[in-house]
Amino acid sequence: MKRKLMQILMISCLKATELIEKKSMMPLSWIEQIKLKIHLRLCDPCKHYAQQSNAIDEWMKADNKDLLTPSTDTTHLKEKIIRSIPPQE
Amino acid sequence: MSNEMDLQNKSATIQCWVTEYTDALFKWAWHKTADKTIAEDLVQDTFLSAIESFHTFQGKSQPKTWLFSILRFKIANHFRKQFKSPELNWNDNILLQDDAFVEHFFDENGHWRMQEIPKDNWQGADGHLLDNPAFSAIWHQCFEKLPKHWLCALQLKYLEAKNSEDICKELDISNTNFWQILHRAKLQLRKCLDVHWFS
Numbered sequence: 268m269k270r271k272l273m274q275i276l277m278i279s280c281l282k283a284t285e286l287i288e289k290k291s292m293m294p295l296s297w298i299e300q301i302k303l304k305i306h307l308r309l310c311d312p313c314k315h316y317a318q319q320s321n322a323i324d325e326w327m328k329a330d331n332k333d334l335l336t337p338s339t340d341t342t343h344l345k346e347k348i349i350r351s352i353p354p355q356e
Numbered sequence: 357m358s359n360e361m362d363l364q365n366k367s368a369t370i371q372c373w374v375t376e377y378t379d380a381l382f383k384w385a386w387h388k389t390a391d392k393t394i395a396e397d398l399v400q401d402t403f404l405s406a407i408e409s410f411h412t413f414q415g416k417s418q419p420k421t422w423l424f425s426i427l428r429f430k431i432a433n434h435f436r437k438q439f440k441s442p443e444l445n446w447n448d449n450i451l452l453q454d455d456a457f458v459e460h461f462f463d464e465n466g467h468w469r470m471q472e473i474p475k476d477n478w479q480g481a482d483g484h485l486l487d488n489p490a491f492s493a494i495w496h497q498c499f500e501k502l503p504k505h506w507l508c509a510l511q512l513k514y515l516e517a518k519n520s521e522d523i524c525k526e527l528d529i530s531n532t533n534f535w536q537i538l539h540r541a542k543l544q545l546r547k548c549l550d551v552h553w554f555s
């Protein structure tokens with residue numbers, strides 16, 4: 268009985284990582300939550316995956332508009348845009 | 357104030373904004389799209405829209421904030437269009453390749469393959485890391501390598517303050533497909549960052 272229950276509750280790493288991403292989108296069902304919780308308690312790689320996935324989320328959300336992307340010369344772009352502005356009357 | 361005067365002000369103001377804000381807008385558009393040409397087009401489009409709807413800008417917000425909100429809308433629109441474009445045809449292509457993709461990371465029992473096991477090596481992985489130009493460059497490279505529709509789905513999730521269901525409706529895909537795409541995209545992105553930065 269106990270073994271059967273564990274079998275039902277044990278999920279693979281593939282399934283666990285899928286649940287981690289699903290969770291960031293919608294609430295998990297209670298059974299999914301339990302499965303994921305048990306898995307993360309027992310599996311270090313998936314625990315690391317969850318933390319790293321979280322870090323990626325943070326970077327995706329980071330809307331630091333002044334962030335330091337490799338700088339490019341936008342002179343040409345500026346000229347092009349200004350030329351496309353309708354002339355003043 | 358006469359109409360003519362308005363118009364003159366408008367052009368002069370926009371020209372001034374172009375000089376002042378193009379760099380910041382372009383950087384952000386590039387950061388999101390990972391494509392220089394598309395980023396340039398989106399920024400140009402943003403200013404053209406700003407001219408058209410100049411009357412709605414009442415100086416209540418900062419010009420920069422206003423321009424960024426237009427750009428945000430343009431970028432989201434770009435991803436939505438791209439996701440649906442017939443060339444991507446994600447239904448046919450991706451679901452076929454999907455098994456092979458997943459098998460690269462997991463064995464037949466769904467366990468991590470030895471060489472793919474995530475380790476405790478992401479030191480300093482916090483929000484500030486993006487301020488580091490070297491990391492930011494790697495981040496861009498990893499994004500460029502993502503299949504286009506994965507990139508679209510991933511970006512839309514964070515660009516829009518909408519819930520996932522609405523995004524799915526707009527993209528005409530099921531919830532399940534959406535989070536499966538996100539999962540695959542994350543697997544690839546995580547690996548790319550892991551190999552090129554954290555290892």
Ligand SMILES: [Zn+2]
Nearest residue numbers: 280283310313
């Ligand atoms: Zn696991």
